[in-house]
Amino acid sequence: MKRNIITTSDGSKTIQIEEWNEQYHSIHGALQEANHVFLKHGLSYFSDFVIASGETISESRPISILEIGFGTGLNAFLTLIAAEKLKLIIAYTGVEAYPVKLKEIDQLNYVELISTNHKTSFEKLHESPWEEGIDITSNFKLEKQQNFFKDITAQNKFDIIYFDAFGARVQPDLWDENMFLIMFNALKVNGVLVTYSAKGSVRRAMQAVGFTVERLPGPPGKREMLRALKLRA
Numbered sequence: 046m047k048r049n050i051i052t053t054s055d056g057s058k059t060i061q062i063e064e065w066n067e068q069y070h071s072i073h074g075a076l077q078e079a080n081h082v083f084l085k086h087g088l089s090y091f092s093d094f095v096i097a098s099g100e101t102i103s104e105s106r107p108i109s110i111l112e113i114g115f116g117t118g119l120n121a122f123l124t125l126i127a128a129e130k131l132k133l134i135i136a137y138t139g140v141e142a143y144p145v146k147l148k149e150i151d152q153l154n155y156v157e158l159i160s161t162n163h164k165t166s167f168e169k170l171h172e173s174p175w176e177e178g179i180d181i182t183s184n185f186k187l188e189k190q191q192n193f194f195k196d197i198t199a200q201n202k203f204d205i206i207y208f209d210a211f212g213a214r215v216q217p218d219l220w221d222e223n224m225f226l227i228m229f230n231a232l233k234v235n236g237v238l239v240t241y242s243a244k245g246s247v248r249r250a251m252q253a254v255g256f257t258v259e260r261l262p263g264p265p266g267k268r269e270m271l272r273a274l275k276l277r278a
Contacts, residue, residue: 046062046064048060048063049063050152050153051068053068053070053072053074053075053076054073055073056076057076057077057155058075058153058155059072059117060117060145060149065211065215067212067215069117069145070116070119071265071266071267072266073266074266076158076159077264078241078264078266079119079120079123081263081264081265082207082239082241082263083120083124083207083239084120084123084124084127086270087207087239087272088108088124088127088133090237091108091204091205091236091237092133095108095204102133103134107133107134107136107186108133108134108135108204108205109135109136109137109138109204109233110137110203110204110207111138111205111231112140112206112207112209113206113207113208113209113219113228114208114209114211115139115140115141116141116145117153117155118139118145118170118171119153120207120209121139121170121187122155122163122167125137125163125166125182125184125185126159126160128182128184129182129185133184135184135185137185137187137188138187138189140192140194140197141189141190142191142192144175145171147171147172150171166181166182166185175189175190175191176188176189176190194210194227195218195223195224197227200230200231201231201232201233202232203232204233204235204236204237205236205238205239206232206236206237206238206239208238208240208242209240213242213244220244220246220250222250222253222254224250225251225253225273229254229275234277235274236275237273239271239272239273240271240273241263241264242270243260243263243267243268243271247271248260255275256273256274257273257274257276258274259271259272259273
Protein backbone atom coordinates (compact mmCIF):
# COMPACT_ATOMS: atom_id res chain seq x y z
CA MET A 46 0.00 0.00 0.00
CA LYS A 47 1.23 3.47 -0.87
CA ARG A 48 2.30 5.61 2.09
CA ASN A 49 2.66 9.37 1.94
CA ILE A 50 4.17 11.87 4.37
CA ILE A 51 1.62 14.59 5.17
CA THR A 52 1.60 17.64 7.45
CA THR A 53 -1.09 17.78 10.16
CA SER A 54 -2.81 20.89 11.49
CA ASP A 55 -0.26 21.58 14.25
CA GLY A 56 2.66 21.46 11.79
CA SER A 57 3.82 17.97 12.77
CA LYS A 58 4.05 15.33 10.08
CA THR A 59 2.58 11.85 9.91
CA ILE A 60 2.26 8.96 7.49
CA GLN A 61 -0.89 8.45 5.45
CA ILE A 62 -1.94 5.14 3.90
CA GLU A 63 -3.46 6.35 0.67
CA GLU A 64 -5.56 3.27 -0.08
CA TRP A 65 -7.34 3.45 3.28
CA ASN A 66 -7.33 7.24 3.64
CA GLU A 67 -6.00 6.52 7.13
CA GLN A 68 -3.17 8.22 9.03
CA TYR A 69 -0.79 7.05 11.74
CA HIS A 70 -1.80 10.14 13.76
CA SER A 71 -4.63 12.67 13.74
CA ILE A 72 -4.72 15.07 10.80
CA HIS A 73 -5.86 17.69 13.35
CA GLY A 74 -2.43 17.54 14.98
CA ALA A 75 -0.20 14.50 15.42
CA LEU A 76 1.82 16.06 18.24
CA GLN A 77 -1.20 17.51 20.05
CA GLU A 78 -3.01 14.16 19.92
CA ALA A 79 -0.02 12.22 21.27
CA ASN A 80 0.52 14.65 24.14
CA HIS A 81 -3.15 14.81 25.08
CA VAL A 82 -4.17 11.16 24.82
CA PHE A 83 -1.06 9.22 25.74
CA LEU A 84 1.15 11.55 27.80
CA LYS A 85 -1.44 13.55 29.74
CA HIS A 86 -4.19 10.97 30.26
CA GLY A 87 -1.92 7.92 30.26
CA LEU A 88 1.60 8.47 31.59
CA SER A 89 0.96 11.56 33.76
CA TYR A 90 -2.26 10.11 35.16
CA PHE A 91 -0.59 6.84 36.14
CA SER A 92 2.62 8.36 37.49
CA ASP A 93 0.61 10.76 39.66
CA PHE A 94 -1.33 7.76 41.01
CA VAL A 95 1.87 5.88 41.83
CA ILE A 96 3.46 8.87 43.53
CA ALA A 97 0.27 9.59 45.50
CA SER A 98 0.25 5.98 46.75
CA GLY A 99 3.78 6.42 48.07
CA GLU A 100 5.28 3.86 45.69
CA THR A 101 8.82 4.54 44.47
CA ILE A 102 9.62 4.33 40.75
CA SER A 103 13.06 2.81 40.27
CA GLU A 104 15.06 0.46 38.04
CA SER A 105 13.62 -2.45 39.98
CA ARG A 106 10.11 -1.00 39.66
CA PRO A 107 9.95 0.97 36.39
CA ILE A 108 6.70 2.12 34.83
CA SER A 109 6.06 -0.51 32.17
CA ILE A 110 4.33 0.66 28.99
CA LEU A 111 2.98 -1.34 26.05
CA GLU A 112 2.35 0.57 22.84
CA ILE A 113 -0.04 -0.97 20.34
CA GLY A 114 1.28 0.42 17.07
CA PHE A 115 4.87 1.65 17.51
CA GLY A 116 4.62 3.29 14.09
CA THR A 117 6.55 6.55 13.75
CA GLY A 118 7.90 6.39 17.30
CA LEU A 119 6.24 9.70 18.23
CA ASN A 120 4.60 8.39 21.41
CA ALA A 121 7.82 6.66 22.47
CA PHE A 122 9.87 9.82 21.81
CA LEU A 123 7.56 12.01 23.89
CA THR A 124 7.55 9.42 26.68
CA LEU A 125 11.36 9.26 26.66
CA ILE A 126 11.59 13.04 27.08
CA ALA A 127 8.90 13.04 29.79
CA ALA A 128 10.77 10.32 31.70
CA GLU A 129 13.86 12.51 31.77
CA LYS A 130 11.97 15.63 32.88
CA LEU A 131 9.90 13.86 35.53
CA LYS A 132 12.74 11.57 36.69
CA LEU A 133 10.78 8.44 35.84
CA ILE A 134 12.18 5.05 34.87
CA ILE A 135 10.33 3.63 31.87
CA ALA A 136 10.38 0.11 30.42
CA TYR A 137 8.72 0.55 27.02
CA THR A 138 7.53 -2.22 24.69
CA GLY A 139 6.42 -1.19 21.21
CA VAL A 140 4.59 -3.73 19.07
CA GLU A 141 4.36 -3.25 15.31
CA ALA A 142 3.54 -5.82 12.61
CA TYR A 143 4.84 -3.69 9.73
CA PRO A 144 7.70 -1.42 10.83
CA VAL A 145 8.04 2.01 9.27
CA LYS A 146 11.06 2.33 6.98
CA LEU A 147 13.97 4.52 8.06
CA LYS A 148 13.68 6.58 4.86
CA GLU A 149 10.14 7.49 5.97
CA ILE A 150 11.28 8.30 9.51
CA ASP A 151 13.88 10.66 8.04
CA GLN A 152 11.07 12.74 6.49
CA LEU A 153 9.31 13.36 9.81
CA ASN A 154 9.94 16.58 11.75
CA TYR A 155 9.50 15.47 15.35
CA VAL A 156 13.03 16.26 16.47
CA GLU A 157 12.83 19.80 15.06
CA LEU A 158 9.43 20.45 16.65
CA ILE A 159 9.94 18.73 19.99
CA SER A 160 13.62 18.73 21.00
CA THR A 161 16.75 18.96 18.90
CA ASN A 162 18.68 18.03 22.04
CA HIS A 163 17.18 14.54 21.79
CA LYS A 164 18.05 13.89 18.14
CA THR A 165 20.39 11.01 19.02
CA SER A 166 17.76 9.38 21.22
CA PHE A 167 15.15 9.60 18.45
CA GLU A 168 17.55 7.96 16.04
CA LYS A 169 18.32 5.20 18.54
CA LEU A 170 14.60 4.49 18.93
CA HIS A 171 14.43 3.57 15.27
CA GLU A 172 17.87 2.14 14.67
CA SER A 173 17.86 -0.22 17.66
CA PRO A 174 17.34 -3.91 16.82
CA TRP A 175 13.96 -5.58 17.11
CA GLU A 176 13.26 -8.29 19.70
CA GLU A 177 15.98 -6.98 22.02
CA GLY A 178 15.85 -4.75 25.10
CA ILE A 179 17.98 -1.62 24.61
CA ASP A 180 18.79 1.22 27.02
CA ILE A 181 18.04 4.29 24.92
CA THR A 182 18.78 6.60 27.88
CA SER A 183 19.39 6.02 31.58
CA ASN A 184 15.63 6.56 32.12
CA PHE A 185 14.20 4.72 29.13
CA LYS A 186 14.58 1.10 28.05
CA LEU A 187 12.97 0.00 24.78
CA GLU A 188 12.03 -3.37 23.35
CA LYS A 189 10.48 -3.37 19.88
CA GLN A 190 8.52 -6.46 18.91
CA GLN A 191 7.52 -7.21 15.33
CA ASN A 192 4.30 -9.03 15.96
CA PHE A 193 0.57 -9.04 15.32
CA PHE A 194 -1.39 -7.56 18.20
CA LYS A 195 -3.62 -10.65 18.46
CA ASP A 196 -0.53 -12.73 19.24
CA ILE A 197 0.43 -10.79 22.38
CA THR A 198 0.55 -13.26 25.30
CA ALA A 199 1.79 -11.05 28.17
CA GLN A 200 0.02 -11.56 31.50
CA ASN A 201 -0.11 -8.91 34.27
CA LYS A 202 3.00 -7.24 32.87
CA PHE A 203 2.20 -3.62 32.00
CA ASP A 204 1.13 -0.53 33.95
CA ILE A 205 -0.01 1.45 30.90
CA ILE A 206 -1.15 0.58 27.40
CA TYR A 207 -1.04 3.19 24.66
CA PHE A 208 -3.68 1.76 22.31
CA ASP A 209 -2.83 3.55 19.07
CA ALA A 210 -3.95 1.06 16.43
CA PHE A 211 -5.46 2.08 13.09
CA GLY A 212 -9.14 3.03 13.43
CA ALA A 213 -12.07 0.63 13.57
CA ARG A 214 -13.24 1.85 10.17
CA VAL A 215 -10.33 0.09 8.47
CA GLN A 216 -9.37 -2.59 11.04
CA PRO A 217 -12.47 -3.43 13.11
CA ASP A 218 -10.90 -6.65 14.44
CA LEU A 219 -8.45 -4.56 16.48
CA TRP A 220 -11.29 -3.00 18.45
CA ASP A 221 -13.43 -5.96 19.51
CA GLU A 222 -13.82 -7.92 22.75
CA ASN A 223 -11.16 -10.46 21.78
CA MET A 224 -8.54 -7.74 21.42
CA PHE A 225 -9.47 -5.94 24.61
CA LEU A 226 -9.39 -9.21 26.56
CA ILE A 227 -5.76 -9.58 25.42
CA MET A 228 -5.13 -6.02 26.63
CA PHE A 229 -6.93 -6.63 29.95
CA ASN A 230 -4.80 -9.71 30.61
CA ALA A 231 -1.59 -7.87 29.69
CA LEU A 232 -2.22 -5.11 32.26
CA LYS A 233 -1.44 -5.29 35.96
CA VAL A 234 -4.22 -4.55 38.43
CA ASN A 235 -4.68 -0.75 38.60
CA GLY A 236 -3.25 -0.54 35.09
CA VAL A 237 -4.47 2.01 32.56
CA LEU A 238 -5.29 1.81 28.86
CA VAL A 239 -5.74 5.02 26.86
CA THR A 240 -6.87 5.49 23.29
CA TYR A 241 -7.99 8.26 20.98
CA SER A 242 -11.19 6.37 20.12
CA ALA A 243 -14.51 7.15 21.78
CA LYS A 244 -16.81 4.88 19.75
CA GLY A 245 -19.66 3.37 21.71
CA SER A 246 -18.88 -0.11 20.38
CA VAL A 247 -15.28 0.23 21.62
CA ARG A 248 -16.39 1.36 25.08
CA ARG A 249 -18.84 -1.55 25.33
CA ALA A 250 -16.18 -4.06 24.22
CA MET A 251 -13.84 -2.76 26.94
CA GLN A 252 -16.54 -2.99 29.60
CA ALA A 253 -17.50 -6.50 28.51
CA VAL A 254 -14.04 -7.86 29.35
CA GLY A 255 -13.82 -6.18 32.74
CA PHE A 256 -12.52 -2.64 32.22
CA THR A 257 -13.95 0.36 34.03
CA VAL A 258 -14.16 2.98 31.28
CA GLU A 259 -14.06 6.77 31.46
CA ARG A 260 -14.99 9.22 28.72
CA LEU A 261 -12.59 12.18 28.69
CA PRO A 262 -12.33 15.33 26.56
CA GLY A 263 -10.59 14.47 23.32
CA PRO A 264 -7.65 16.08 21.53
CA PRO A 265 -8.21 18.71 18.81
CA GLY A 266 -10.67 17.41 16.23
CA LYS A 267 -12.27 14.86 18.59
CA ARG A 268 -14.94 15.52 21.20
CA GLU A 269 -14.01 12.58 23.44
CA MET A 270 -11.44 9.83 24.06
CA LEU A 271 -11.47 6.77 26.33
CA ARG A 272 -9.45 5.70 29.35
CA ALA A 273 -9.95 2.15 30.63
CA LEU A 274 -8.90 1.01 34.10
CA LYS A 275 -8.19 -2.55 35.26
CA LEU A 276 -9.40 -2.48 38.85
CA ARG A 277 -9.53 -6.23 39.46
CA ALA A 278 -7.61 -9.36 38.45
